[in-house]
Amino acid sequence: MTTQSVTKSTARKGGTDWSAYASQFGALGVLIIICIIFAVIEPAFVSPINLFNVLRQVSIYGLLALGMTFVILTGGIDLSVGSLLALSGLVAAAVYKGGTGLLSAGTAGQAAGFGLWPAIGAAILVGILGGLLQGSVVSWLKVPPFIVTLGGLTAFRGLALLFSSGQPISTFTDEYKFWGQGMIGPVPVPVIIFLSFAVLAFIILRYTRYGRHVYAVGGNPEAARLSGLKVNNVVLSVYVITGFFAGLSGFLLSSRLNSAEQVAGVGYELTVIAGVVIGGTSLFGGEGGIFGTVIGILLIGVLSNGLTLMNVSPYIQQILVGLIIVFAVFLDQLIKRRR
Amino acid sequence: MDKHSALLWMEDVSKSFPGVQALQNVSLHVGAGEILGLIGQNGAGKSTLMKILSGVYMPDSGEILLGGEPIQIHNPHHAQELGISIIYQELNLMPNLSVMENIFVGREPGPPLFVSRSKLERQTRAILDRMRMHLRPTALVRSLSVAEQQMVEIAKAISRDVRVLIMDEPTSALSETEVETLFDIIRQLRDSGVAVIFISHRLEEVLHICDRVTVLRDGANAGDVAVKATSREELIRMMVGRPLDQFFHRDSHLDESGNSADTVLEARGISRRGTALNPDAVVLDNVSLALKRGEILGLAGLVGAGRTELARVIFGADKRSSGEIWIEGRPAKIQSPVDAIKHGIGLVPEDRKGQGLILKLAVRVNMTLANLDKLSSLDFVQQGAERRVVDDYIQRFEIRTPSPEQRVVNLSGGNQQKVVISKWLMLNPKILIMDEPTRGIDVGAKSEIYELMHELASQGISIIMISSEFPELIAMCDRIICLAEGRVTGEVTREEATLETLMHYCTLREQVVASQEGSAIA
Known part of the structure; x- marks a missing residue:
């Protein structure tokens, strides 16, 4: 124990390389500046209730973004998360209620199905299977991930519509709604889930061998292969991870809205990718991390919350969010060029 | 020939890149209706010289005259306007367009904004007929063999009224009969007054087709002789030139470590076929070698000899078509780098x-x-x-x-x-494969790497060393295996190794066996 801390301190003397985090801190700077501006203009912004509200709003995006960070770190992309989320949400609801659409409408509010845990398990299983399928095509058949998950974007949405006959599955019991709407103390449950997984994902990427492999494969797949890494397995795994998060988020969103909708999550993939990229993760792979992703997603959430508080029209909000995305990435490039 | 009667005259051309003097006062000339061979070791400056001629690089100093007129070549397009065309080893064609579209790309005949297909076809046919090339103008380029694609490149140059045609290793991907066809075309070009610069590692071919040979060495002129007045041996001497005594010899690693005849790795009959360009190309042909404990084994060869390919196959990075790898007397199933690493092999790749x-x-x-x-x-x-x-x-x-x-x-x-x-x-590791371990490294670091390699060998690690620099191999290795065109053409011990013997083996070309020729055409 003593020897370990000694080595650590001497190593620190050599200098921790903060530049490795510079791109992630770039987004943090922008976030802080925007928060200060909002706090000055609209003091209600900094009330704890509002801040938790922001966190609750971003938690679904955030969970998806955690998975997306793994994929983008390998140089891939997953456009299918929104559709997979919708499908998983419907599966969770159907398992919980013991049927889909109009059939189960009569049993509204009652758990006549298979219970809560099977419902959550089924949603996650659907997500993982979707990821496994897409990941296999990307890693073994070498179809570009953009194309594979673009196919998934359409196909999973179609499956969701087919599965639900185009009808939402709504009104759940309290035990189901607790996961999306409940609070533990002052903290909304989805926020706890998001932050817990963020810490887990951070630890995996930062401290495990697997995390190292993800960076290596994204940084230079050929060098990784020649160093004895099983590149295909790593690539496959990251799509399973996004699938897992899509499944979990599908359940949480249905719980929060008290309804599993086949149109849930439309367009989420773009917001999520924007958050990851704003957080400094390079679309070319090998650079970035969870810390930046959390900041990036918070930035998007804070912007829309603050602007709404200030009564800025949603149309103008979209324009501003678009500009901020480009600006944040520009800032990131600027920092990198300086190095 | 003098400055004003030569079609192309280059005098005292120099070019340096950061840290490297690529060319130093190089002169070269070629007359109309002459075929000039340009030879030299890897890194002798051939490519740089040709890139200057084709307008890719600007020379730092020196004079270039075309038809007696001083010229400056600003860019590749300008070179073509001047009548200087270059055909690279990697052909520059658009595979999804037809022969005629490739030949006249950017200069299609017809009214403004339109292409007249009939005119295009007629003009293409005229060139093909004149050169006796049997190609269909409307055939898609990707359906053609490498040899036919090369003809399209030549036809493209002719359509631009080429005066100086540079061909970089044009025969490396061709079969014996295809080479003869190409030579017929080159002779026709010469007879019509074109100056041809023929760059090749194959000295036999240079002696066969060229009228005169210019030799480069270390970025400078090393000789200029008429083919009739020279021999293969003399060309090799001019290419290697430098005396060896500047290098430091040491005793065999095998003696030092004391473990003499322990074979650590054995490659038996390794073959590999197919490159990205040509699925039938023979990359490695029945290559065998044995590596002893604590030995530094050199792999010598010129560009395209198959050294890197062999290293990658042994390491499992590329697939082999046939052959076996044995480690410490037992067959090893090496299908991937993961397997190779399990067997104690490491690869320091060429492309760091x-x-x-x-x-x-x-x-x-x-x-x-x-x-x-x-x-x-x-x-x-x-x-x-x-x-x-x-x-x-x-x-x-x-x-x-x-x-x-x-x-x-x-x-x-x-x-x-x-x-x-x-x-x-x-x-x-038991075995370390080091592919060009000192490439792009400054002198001080080079000697550190050499020291390190000697140290590893004395610890009993076996090293396969690939290098394009023969002196380096001679100084470092206990034994050197020479490759040419995917085959082992010779093996020399440290006592026998000289620049001349290595260059001799590395330019040896076995007659292409009939069966391979058949498959190359098919």
């Missing part, structure tokens, strides 16, 4: 930045990448242990980096190479 390192990541991460299994428990990388081993290697090999967290991209070439070598040494 593209294949050896992950440039964006830290020195520490790169060093331990292949060794995380040993440094992890429950998949968690043991940070303290990792730091210790990385610091240890940084000190031992004097890797100059401000911190282990420095991104590898910011290190010098020599220090980058030490990071790659460290990565493998952490695994305690």
Whole structure:
């Protein structure tokens, strides 16, 4: 124990390389500046209730973004998360209620199905299977991930519509709604889930061998292969991870809205990718991390919350969010060029 | 021939790149209706010279005259306007367009904004007929063989009224009969008054087709002779030239370590077919070698000889069509780098930045990448242990980096190479394959790497060393195997190794066996 801390301190003397985090801190700077501006203009912004509200709003995006960070770190992309989320949400609801659409409408509010845990398990299983399928095509058949998950974007949405006959599955019991709407103390449950997984994902990427492999494969797949890494397995795994998060988020969103909708999550993939990229993760792979992703997603959430508080029209909000995305990435490039 | 009667006259051309004097006062001339051979070892300056002629590089100094007029070649397009065309080894055609579209690309006949297909076809046919090339103008280029594609390139040059045609290794991908067809075309070009510059490693062909030969060595002129007045041996002497005594010899590693005849690795009958360009190309043909414990075995060869390909096949990075690999007397199933690493083989690749390192990541991460299994428990990388081993290697090999967290991209070439070598040494390999280990590395770091290699060999690690620099191989290796066109053409011991013998074996060309010729055409 003593020897370990000694080595650590001497190593620190050599200098921790903060530049490795510079791109992630770039987004943090922008976030802080925007928060200060909002706090000055609209003091209600900094009330704890509002801040938790922001966190609750971003938690679904955030969970998806955690998975997306793994994929983008390998140089891939997953456009299918929104559709997979919708499908998983419907599966969770159907398992919980013991049927889909109009059939189960009569049993509204009652758990006549298979219970809560099977419902959550089924949603996650659907997500993982979707990821496994897409990941296999990307890693073994070498179809570009953009194309594979673009196919998934359409196909999973179609499956969701087919599965639900185009009808939402709504009104759940309290035990189901607790996961999306409940609070533990002052903290909304989805926020706890998001932050817990963020810490887990951070630890995996930062401290495990697997995390190292993800960076290596994204940084230079050929060098990784020649160093004895099983590149295909790593690539496959990251799509399973996004699938897992899509499944979990599908359940949480249905719980929060008290309804599993086949149109849930439309367009989420773009917001999520924007958050990851704003957080400094390079679309070319090998650079970035969870810390930046959390900041990036918070930035998007804070912007829309603050602007709404200030009564800025949603149309103008979209324009501003678009500009901020480009600006944040520009800032990131600027920092990198300086190095 | 003098300045004003030569069609192309280059005099005292120099060109340097950061850290390298690529050409120093090089002169070259060729007359109308003459075929000039241009030869030299890898890195002798042939490519740089040709890139100056084709307008890719501007020379730092020197004079170029075309038809007696001084010229400056501003860019590749300008070179073509002047009538200078170059056909690279990697052909520059658009595979999804037809022969005629490729030949006249950018200069299609017809009214403004439109192409007249009939005119295009007629003009193409005229050129093809004149050169007796049997090609259909409307055939898609991707359906053609490499030899036919080369004809399209030549036809393209002719359509532009070529005056000087440069061909870089045009025969390397051709079969024997295809070579003869190409030579007929080249002779026709000569007879119509074109000056042809023929660059090749195949000395027999140079002696066969050329009228005169210019030899380059280390970026300078090393000879200019008429083919009739020279021989293969003389050309080799001019190519290698420099005396060997500047290099430092040491005793055989085998004697030092005392383990003499222990064979660690054996490759038996390794063959590999197919490249990205040509699925039938023979890359490696029945290559066998044996590597002893603590030996440094050199692989010599010119560009395209198959050295890197052999290294990659032994390491499992590329598939082999046939052949076996034996490790310590037992057959080893090596199908991937993972298998090779399990058998104690490491590869220091030729392309350090593209294949050896992950440039964006830290020195520490790169060093331990292949060794995380040993440094992890429950998949968690043991940070303290990792730091210790990385610091240890940084000190031992004097890797100059401000911190282990420095991104590898910011290190010098020599220090980058030490990071790659460290990565493998952490695994305690039995065999280290080092492909061009000193390429792009400054002199000081080079000698450090040499020292390190000697040290590893004396510890009993067997090394396969690939290098384009013969003197380096001669100084370092206990034994050298020469490859040419995917075949072993000779093996020399350290006592026999001279620049001449190596160059002799590396330019040897066995007659292409009839069966292979058949498959190359098919």
